[in-house]
Amino acid sequence: MNTPSFGLDDFLPVLPAAxxxxxxxxxxxSEVFLGSATRTYQALLAVVTSVAAGALAFSNAFLPAHAVLxxxxxxxxFSSFTTVVVCLGTGLGALLGAxxxxxxxxxxxxxxxxxxxxAAGMSLLAMSAEFITLFVNLEVLSVSTYAxxxxxxxxxxxxxxxxxxxxxxxxAAALLLYGAALLYxxxxxxxxSEMAAGLGAAAKAQPALVACGFFLVGAGFAFKVAAVxxxxxxxxxxxxxxxxxxxxxxxxxxxxxxxxxxxxxxFLGPVFDPEVVFVIFSALAAATMVVGNLxxxxxxxxxxxxAYSSVAHAGYLLSGVAALFAPATVAPKSGxxxxxxxxGADSALRGEALKGLLFYLLAYTVTSLGSFGVVGxxxxxxxxxxxxxxxxxxxxxxxxxxxxQAAAMAVFLLSLGGIPPTVxxxxxxxxxxxxxxxxxxxxxxxxxxxxxxxxxxxxxxVVYMYMRPAVxxxxxxxxxxxxxxxxAASALxxxxxxxxxxxVSDWLSRAGLIFGQ
Amino acid sequence: xSAELVxxxxxxxxxxxSAGGVIIARNAIASAMSLVACFFFLAGIYVLLWAHTIAAxxxxxxxxxIMVLFLFxxxxxxxxxxxxxxxxxxxxxxxxxxxxGLLAALVGALLRLPKTLPTWVSDTAQVQRFxxxxxVGQVMYTQWLFPFEAVSLLLLVAIVGAVVVAKxxx
Amino acid sequence: xxxxxVPYLPILAVLLLAxxxxxxxxxxxxxxxxxxxxxxxSESFECGNxxxxxxxxxxxxxxxxxxxxxxxxxVEAVFLYxxxxxxxxxxxxxxxxxxxxxxxxxxxxxxxxxxxxxxxxS
Numbered sequence: 001m002n003t004p005s006f007g008l009d010d011f012l013p014v015l016p017a018a019x020x021x022x023x024x025x026x027x028x029x030s031e032v033f034l035g036s037a038t039r040t041y042q043a044l045l046a047v048v049t050s051v052a053a054g055a056l057a058f059s060n061a062f063l064p065a066h067a068v069l070x071x072x073x074x075x076x077x078f079s080s081f082t083t084v085v086v087c088l089g090t091g092l093g094a095l096l097g098a099x100x101x102x103x104x105x106x107x108x109x110x111x112x113x114x115x116x117x118x119a120a121g122m123s124l125l126a127m128s129a130e131f132i133t134l135f136v137n138l139e140v141l142s143v144s145t146y147a148x149x150x151x152x153x154x155x156x157x158x159x160x161x162x163x164x165x166x167x168x169x170x171x172a173a174a175l176l177l178y179g180a181a182l183l184y185x186x187x188x189x190x191x192x193s194e195m196a197a198g199l200g201a202a203a204k205a206q207p208a209l210v211a212c213g214f215f216l217v218g219a220g221f222a223f224k225v226a227a228v229x230x231x232x233x234x235x236x237x238x239x240x241x242x243x244x245x246x247x248x249x250x251x252x253x254x255x256x257x258x259x260x261x262x263x264x265x266x267f268l269g270p271v272f273d274p275e276v277v278f279v280i281f282s283a284l285a286a287a288t289m290v291v292g293n294l295x296x297x298x299x300x301x302x303x304x305x306x307a308y309s310s311v312a313h314a315g316y317l318l319s320g321v322a323a324l325f326a327p328a329t330v331a332p333k334s335g336x337x338x339x340x341x342x343x344g345a346d347s348a349l350r351g352e353a354l355k356g357l358l359f360y361l362l363a364y365t366v367t368s369l370g371s372f373g374v375v376g377x378x379x380x381x382x383x384x385x386x387x388x389x390x391x392x393x394x395x396x397x398x399x400x401x402x403x404x405q406a407a408a409m410a411v412f413l414l415s416l417g418g419i420p421p422t423v424x425x426x427x428x429x430x431x432x433x434x435x436x437x438x439x440x441x442x443x444x445x446x447x448x449x450x451x452x453x454x455x456x457x458x459x460x461x462v463v464y465m466y467m468r469p470a471v472x473x474x475x476x477x478x479x480x481x482x483x484x485x486x487x488a489a490s491a492l493x494x495x496x497x498x499x500x501x502x503x504v505s506d507w508l509s510r511a512g513l514i515f516g517q
Numbered sequence: 518x519s520a521e522l523v524x525x526x527x528x529x530x531x532x533x534x535s536a537g538g539v540i541i542a543r544n545a546i547a548s549a550m551s552l553v554a555c556f557f558f559l560a561g562i563y564v565l566l567w568a569h570t571i572a573a574x575x576x577x578x579x580x581x582x583i584m585v586l587f588l589f590x591x592x593x594x595x596x597x598x599x600x601x602x603x604x605x606x607x608x609x610x611x612x613x614x615x616x617x618g619l620l621a622a623l624v625g626a627l628l629r630l631p632k633t634l635p636t637w638v639s640d641t642a643q644v645q646r647f648x649x650x651x652x653v654g655q656v657m658y659t660q661w662l663f664p665f666e667a668v669s670l671l672l673l674v675a676i677v678g679a680v681v682v683a684k685x686x687x
Numbered sequence: 688x689x690x691x692x693v694p695y696l697p698i699l700a701v702l703l704l705a706x707x708x709x710x711x712x713x714x715x716x717x718x719x720x721x722x723x724x725x726x727x728x729s730e731s732f733e734c735g736n737x738x739x740x741x742x743x744x745x746x747x748x749x750x751x752x753x754x755x756x757x758x759x760x761x762v763e764a765v766f767l768y769x770x771x772x773x774x775x776x777x778x779x780x781x782x783x784x785x786x787x788x789x790x791x792x793x794x795x796x797x798x799x800x801x802x803x804x805x806x807x808x809s
Contacts, residue, residue: 003659003780014663021670025794028677032801072663110681117674124667136667140674147678162682182626188637198637205636208626215622521690567691574765582761586754592746645689654769658781665784668766669791672759676795679755680804683748687802 010068012060013075013127016053016083017120020090023049024116031109039107043098043482046112047091050119054087057123061507065515071191072133077510078354079127082259085362086126086252090119092369092486093248099480100244100376104152111151115248118144122256126263129515131180131190134260135173138224141256142169145249149241161240168223168233176220182213183268192267199271214272217264218280224257227318228287231311235295238307239390243376246303250310250372251365258317258361262324262354266514269325278325282443285322288315289450296457303375303390305457306368309416312454313364319443320360320431323353326438349438351512356430358511362504363415363427363497370490371412374405377483378476395461397470404484406465408491415494417458418451423497430505521565528561545591549584556580568648749808756799763792 011018026049027042057080065076094112101107121141128134146169150162180190186202186209187195203210223230238246269277292312299305326349375390378398383389399406415424428451435444497504535558538551556579563572638644646652657665680687731738770777770785777784799805 003778004662028794028798032798069663070660108687110677113677114674114681117670117677120670130664133664133667136664136671140667140671143671143674143678147681150682153682185635188635201636206630208629212622212626520692524692564691564695569691569694570769578758578761578765582758586751586758589746589750589754593748593751645691650769651772654773655776657769658773658777658784662784665766666787669788672763673791673795675759676756676799679752679759680799680802683752683755684802684804685749685808
């Protein structure tokens, strides 16, 4: 039997995921063998692991794009930078989790292990270039997040959130798998590059089959990134999950799902029908931006408001995805069904859009982790059953009680609203500029208008923090240095990247060197 | 009509009937038993497709292990026969319309398939050989290494998840 | 085209035999055996004790954990079959891949063992 041969190069891209997995296993084993009372070492171990994995992924990002591991995975700057963003989110999430769990006497190695497993799944998902690999890695990340959602177990809210996320997530995964199976039936391969080569002929011979496969795969991804109308689960799940988990879900899970979506559709979209793909992504983007922002406005529950805001941010990201398929960037209809280069001429525009997407994911990761981090730091276990743990009133007068947390929250909210000089502004600028350059002026205008609506509900929290007196008897848990450190780091990143995006945005320009284009 | 074709229609009709039984039965246990029947008939279809390995796994894992888990969950929830009757609501109607639409689209797509083998099947003998455990093993551990090893990660995560979510004392 | 059904003929034979037995034995017992029906005899049999309540009692969640862990290792075993069949042909390379696969799961086994998930908590 011919056994395949692997070089060192093959293992380079999966090394970050391997480090994350090893860290997770170490945490599991130490949890059962070390039974010590203080478990802060676990959070630190998780942070060290994610930093190591992130650093390795960062060095990978400067290698040329190529396929590895028999074509099941690709090593390209796009996936490597995603791993960096994911590791950043995981490290910050572990720090936030430490204080959050300590307050609830629920600090255990499993929490951090699952965080690291999820990160490994995200990293592998971002580089998957074959449908079965992609599905298995998507499930690694999903199963970890299902378990994390139900981690606290007590009370109806975590149970409801875990149950809802699991049922709907499994359903969405089934849709994706079904779609992939139909595409396999049409082309006879599950490798994205081979599928792209055979899809043109298949789309001519069996257009209905290919279209069904496409829509099912798209629906599965739309669920994972919480695009309207597949967003219904988001507020309940985000609200019921432990707040640090919500933060990681809104940042890392979304980033990995977006990157996988972009990869699949960049391979298959142009061969199938770029016009249809473009129309669908534009419609999804428009609906997601508008609905997410409109539903966030009436929320008095800050955690729920941030959940809807995360839906809205998926909409901005989707407008960046739509820019990849805009009419300007694809060749005229006549060349559509030929499998080869309908892109070539517009690689600059495509690179700009991909860079915008990655920068946005980075920006949203630090901002979202920070904002959910503040929300989590103010939560008291005792209030959770009363249902007002996240009410706006809890934020009133925060500037006097906790000046640092209030200031950090203000920075994060300004960044979410896209107000300079924060990173949120730079990210929106990049994505919307990519959309405008691709000719999607309408979508960009809609994006700017709906983010203006978003400013209202973000600033309302700032007003409560700085201009309202504190409500009597509002107590907040004691401060934890891990949480404060994570918040300070995020706030610094938000302002720093907003003022000096230079070198980071230069690095991310390599995102255009995505594999296979 | 060949024996395969006759059996196909027998299995296909039985799958539809038992799948219908899963959703129609008021008694959760009866529902679960219909599902077992459905799994068995599905294994029959896999055999007709030369997918011997999948057929065996369908019986071993699904009809065996996973159904046991189903029954445990039913007993855990202690569902009585007089469960609430589903009320018609706008979201339910919307869901029904959506599901019907999906079904129509899929059936439409499948009806339009040409009655010949797909063009990418070049070697019909290979189709007959491929589904055996030996053949599956020969490609799985050499050509499909990465997804195979990823499955071990998935199973590990499932172990930890099961303990975190369901173990009585942690 | 050879039929995929040929290897399943023994199963068909077993099924036919089982069906025949299932029909023949009740038919024979009703035909041959003496019948006397009374209320006590038609009660469910619980080792001679009077029946207590319904059989539909809530199971403890611990059954669920065990069942879930069983499935995970069942699936692992499933991946062992194709490897075992090709053990010689795959050689040391196959041994290495399976070692990697299994050692990941052994870490999981060590974890649940030490965690006490295999203990019967009461």
